[in-house]
Structures are given as structure tokens and as C-alpha cells.
Amino acid sequence: MALILTAAERLARARTDLRAGVPVVLRDDGGASLILAAETATADRLAALRAAGQTVLTITERRAATLKARAYDGDLARIILPNEATVTWVRAMADPAADLTHPMKGPFTSLRDSPADAHRAAIRLAKSAHLLPAVLVAQPADLASASELTSLTVNDLIALDAPEALSQIAASRVPLSVSEAGRVHVFRPDDGGEEHYAVEIGTPDRDAPVLTRLHSACFTGDVLGSLKCDCGSQLKAALRAMGDEGAGVLLYLNQEGRGIGLANKMRAYALQDQGFDTVEANHRLGFEDDERDFRIGASILRALGFSAARLMTNNPAKVARLQSCGIDVVERVPLAVGRTSDNTDYLDVKAQKSGHLL
Numbered sequence: 001m002a003l004i005l006t007a008a009e010r011l012a013r014a015r016t017d018l019r020a021g022v023p024v025v026l027r028d029d030g031g032a033s034l035i036l037a038a039e040t041a042t043a044d045r046l047a048a049l050r051a052a053g054q055t056v057l058t059i060t061e062r063r064a065a066t067l068k069a070r071a072y073d074g075d076l077a078r079i080i081l082p083n084e085a086t087v088t089w090v091r092a093m094a095d096p097a098a099d100l101t102h103p104m105k106g107p108f109t110s111l112r113d114s115p116a117d118a119h120r121a122a123i124r125l126a127k128s129a130h131l132l133p134a135v136l137v138a139q140p141a142d143l144a145s146a147s148e149l150t151s152l153t154v155n156d157l158i159a160l161d162a163p164e165a166l167s168q169i170a171a172s173r174v175p176l177s178v179s180e181a182g183r184v185h186v187f188r189p190d191d192g193g194e195e196h197y198a199v200e201i202g203t204p205d206r207d208a209p210v211l212t213r214l215h216s217a218c219f220t221g222d223v224l225g226s227l228k229c230d231c232g233s234q235l236k237a238a239l240r241a242m243g244d245e246g247a248g249v250l251l252y253l254n255q256e257g258r259g260i261g262l263a264n265k266m267r268a269y270a271l272q273d274q275g276f277d278t279v280e281a282n283h284r285l286g287f288e289d290d291e292r293d294f295r296i297g298a299s300i301l302r303a304l305g306f307s308a309a310r311l312m313t314n315n316p317a318k319v320a321r322l323q324s325c326g327i328d329v330v331e332r333v334p335l336a337v338g339r340t341s342d343n344t345d346y347l348d349v350k351a352q353k354s355g356h357l358l
Contacts, residue, residue: 007159008191015128016129018037019037019130021037023035024151025151026122033139034149036136041136052138054080055136056079056080056136063094072111073116073119076123079109080108080109096267096284100274118154124157124160127260133286133287163298166188166303167190170186178242185300187303196251196300200248201247202242209331210249210301210309211333213248213311214297214318214322216258218235221235228269230346233338251300253296259291260291267281268285278349279354294318299325301322308327312334315357
């Protein structure tokens with residue numbers, strides 16, 4: 001029936017619910033679970049979850065390592081909530097902002113030797129909603145009172161493994177300072193998620209490798225001129241190079257903070273002010289070094305009619321990802337600009353821990 005939601009649409013609704021502090025029902029072969037994001041939980045919702053059944057706080061192995069909690073499931077830890085646990089305790093477990101001032105949160109009792117598929121799926125769902133990767137999971141015997149909640153299956157989350165399906169919804173000429181022949185294309189994911197943009201300079205030959213920059217949105221660097229990173233400088237340099245050459249495509253992807261979202265990026269910045277580097281800060285938050293999906297860039301290039309690129313990047317992972325998606329990267333064009341006394345440590349970490357060629 002055409003009015004029934006697709007898996008992608010159920011995922012989109014579930015992400016919105018979690019961000020609003022509304023529980024979601026997640027079903028798998030083992031039954032059903034109630035899922036609630038730790039950072040948006042309220043006292044009333046926490047109490048309701050605990051009344052429904054045994055409730056655990058699920059965190060990633062990265063966050064568990066910081067808290068010294070046992071990650072028996074390898075990639076995550078399932079911590080049984082102590083009787084005295086409050087919403088404040090739950091949020092402190094999820095958010096490392098006060099770890100240094102209040103380091104002792106244990107001892108913890110972690111679940112082991114039982115299926116963790118639903119918990120693993122719940123973490124992925126929270127990440128895709130740009131929430132902290134910490135979720136409350138209860139497995140109630142009766143879900144009669146949860147009939148109005150969004151319900152999805154663990155298999156629905158397989159959609160997160162597939163490349164984002166995009167449709168071009170608008171395009172228009174936009175004269176730019178680097179080129180009067182600018183054109184902006186807007187692409188929207190079919191699930192209604194964040195839009196991504198392609199800035200076309202001139203009229204690039206579709207039968208030749210196009211000068212391309214795969215650029216992740218950086219509100220602080222691109223818009224505010226932040227000195228903490230080199231993003232704004234790279235953006236300007238890439239557009240200048242395309243303007244000088246007379247043709248090129250800038251792919252501007254809304255994957256702020258290496259894919260963790262602006263709020264979590266600001267949390268990471270606060271941790272950096274405590275002395276942690278970029279990678280360490282991401283790990284303390286529970287994220288991996290880089291959570292971005294570069295397949296989006298390949299999809300947009302193909303939609304615009306390109307199959308080969310000269311990619312402006314210092315990141316070999318971008319080259320490898322485009323190649324794996326069928327875009328022939330015939331040349332990596334270095335883009336080493338914007339080093340300052342404020343961001344030199346950040347750039348050194350990029351090179352040492354993330355493999356950037358700087």
C-alpha cells in the first residue's frame with residue numbers, strides 16, 4: 001500500500017523522535033525494545049522506561065574506555081542502571097563535559113552473554129540523528145502503552161549502510177567573486193534529511209576529469225572564519241583554483257564536525273580546551289575519528305554527469321572512497337593552505353592520526 005512508510009521514512013521519523021526526547025520502539029528476532037536517547041531523556045520518561053522493564057545505558061566502546069566500563073560486546077558496553085540513577089547521572093555518563101571535575105561514576109555492572117543487536121542498532125540510530133551515542137534501552141514484557149510510538153526493526157537500519165539516495169531539487173546561476181559563471185545545485189536525500197550542494201564553476205567537460213573539491217560543511221571555519229581549523233582557507237583556495245582554471249565542481253556536504261554535527265563538534269571543542277586533541281575528543285564523546293560518508297560526493301558527481309575527477313584534497317581516504325564508488329580519481333591535487341599558530345597542532349594531528357598528507 002502506497003501510504004505505508006518505507007524503512008528510510010521510518011528511520012527519518014525515529015531520528016526526529018529521539019532528538020525531541022520521545023522513545024522509539026525497535027523490534028528484532030528477540031522481541032521489542034524501547035529506545036530513548038540519553039541526552040534528551042527527561043525524568044518522567046526515564047521513570048516510565050524503568051517501570052517497563054530492566055533498563056540499561058548503552059554506550060560505545062570509545063566512551064566505555066573513558067569511563068572504565070566493561071565493553072563485553074566489543075564495540076559497546078551495556079551498563080545496568082543503578083537504583084539511584086537519575087537523569088543527571090545518565091547525561092553525565094553520555095556527555096564528557098564534566099569528566100575531569102567529576103571523574104568517578106562507577107563502579108558499573110555491565111550486561112554480557114546476551115544478544116546486543118538492538119542495542120547496537122540503537123547506537124547507530126542515535127549517531128545518525130547527530131545525538132551523543134548513548135541510549136537507554138528497556139525490553140518490556142508489554143508494549144500496549146507504546147502503540148503511538150514510532151516503530152521500526154533492526155533490519156530497517158540496514159538502510160544506513162546503503163549510499164544516501166539523493167534527488168536534485170533545484171539549480172540556478174549564482175555569480176561568484178571567483179567566477180561570474182557559477183551555478184548552485186541543491187540535492188535532497190529521499191528520506192528528507194539534510195540537503196547537500198554542488199557549486200559548478202563554468203561549464204566543465206563531462207567527458208574529462210573535473211577539478212573537484214569534496215568539502216564538508218564547517219560553520220565555524222567557512223562562515224565565522226575560525227582560526228581553529230583550515231576549512232575556510234581550503235574552501236576559498238579551492239574556489240579560486242576553479243575560477244582560475246575556468247571550470248570545476250565544489251561538493252559542499254552537510255557533514256559538520258567530521259559527521260557528528262555542530263552540537264557535538266562544539267562539545268569536542270570544549271574538550272580540546274581541556275587539553276585533548278581532535279581524535280581524543282571525538283573518542284571521549286563516543287565517536288570514531290571520522291563519521292563522514294564520502295559516498296554522497298560520488299553520488300552527486302554521477303548525477304551531474306561526471307565519472308572522473310582531479311580531486312583537491314590532502315585526505316587519501318577521500319580518494320579511496322570515490323575510487324571505490326566508481327569515480328576515477330586521476331590526480332590528487334594538494335590543498336595545503338591555512339596553517340596558523342592557532343591550528344598547527346590540529347593540522348599535525350590530522351597528519352599523524354588521520355593520515356592527511358600535509
